Amino acid sequence: MKIHNLPQDISSAGPTADNSIIIHAFNSARNVVREKTVLDCNAISLVIEGEKTMTFTETTVSPNDREIHILSAGRCIASVDISRQKTFRSILIFFDDKELADFFLQNAAFIEKAMRSAKVKPSAYVAFGKDEFINHYIDSLTLMLKNAAHLSLPMKRIKLQELLLYLLENHTRAFLAFKNRAQLGSTEMIIRKVVESNLVNNLGIDEMAFLCNLSASTFKRQFNRIYGESPNTWILAQKMQLAAQMLARQKEKPAEIWFKLGFETHSGFTKSFRKHFGVAPKDYKKRLTLED
Structure with missing residues (x-):
């Protein structure tokens, strides 16, 4: 599986001292299945059309055109299913840690006051619902990218700080939850x-x-x-415990559970369940019903 490095692989400009902010219009009209992606700097994803799936360290999310998203530098596995949509379009704003640190320093008084009353759980991924301001903001970037061959660093910095300040003042708790991935914990x-x-x-x-x-x-x-234990042994055991819990709920059927638990086939799930519990899923469910 090829590893993609962003922003290098989609922009001719990489983050440097003179180019610490990159604003890039991204379009895709092809299926992307589980691409490994290394995000070399922080990013804001402004989805205009479509949806994609992204798996990070601590969560799997589906960025879509109803939200915008801030992502910390780090790693993810991303996929786009074009069969369910015409295309995927977004504007990406890449910015390094110094740009983020400078913004926090410039707004330190507001942030310190907000942090005293806002209890937040640090996250490398934060989503915000779109509103009228954000829609107009995306329109302004679209026009700028369409009409300008090159955006100066001062202009890009103004646009980045405009959005960050709006999110800080209007979505304070969610914004303050965003942390650089290096701050999020041990190995x-x-x-x-x-x-x-x-x-x-x-x-x-x-x-x-x-x-x-x-x-x-x-x-x-x-x-x-x-x-x-080994990864395969431990993960399979956890899936079997989840399957048992799902079967205990009367609404869950064996024919539905295998897909929800990520098994490739119904027969593969049944074989693993029988090996773990000694009975097939349907018999396990019947036994639970009789016990009730």
Whole structure:
């Protein structure tokens, strides 16, 4: 699986001292299935049309044209299903940590006051619902990109700070939750977030290791140290426990559960369940019904 580096792979300009902010119109009319992506700086995604799926360390999200999103520098696995939409269009604003730090410094008094009353959980990914201001903001960027061959750094900085300040003042709690990924925890915490947030997403060892910024061998070694079992053994056991819980709910049927838990086939799920519990899912459900 090819690794994509952003913004380098979609823009001729990379983040430098003179180009610490990049504003780029991104369009895609092709299916993208599980592309590994390394985001080398922070980014704001302003989706204009379509939807995509992105798996981060601690969560899987679906950016769409009803929201805008701030993403910390880091790693994700992204996919776009064009079969369900005509195209995917967005404007991406890339900015380095210094630009973010300068913004926080310029607005330190407001932020310090807000932090005293706002209890937030740090996150490398924050979403905001679109409103009239944000829609007009996206329109202004669209016109600027259409009419200008090159945007100066001062102009890009004004546009970035305009949006950041609006989000800070109008969506204070959510905005203050955004943190650089390097601040979000130790290697063990990152591994736990990746593994436990993606139990049903059917990620492979290589993909989970990628999200943790580890080699596959290091990931497996660290996993064994944390959980006391190999990744495949532990994850399968967790899926079986989830399956049992789902079967205990009368509305859940065995024919529906296998897909929700990320199994490739119904028969594969049934085989794993029988091996773990000694009975087929349908018989397990019947037994629960009789016990009730």
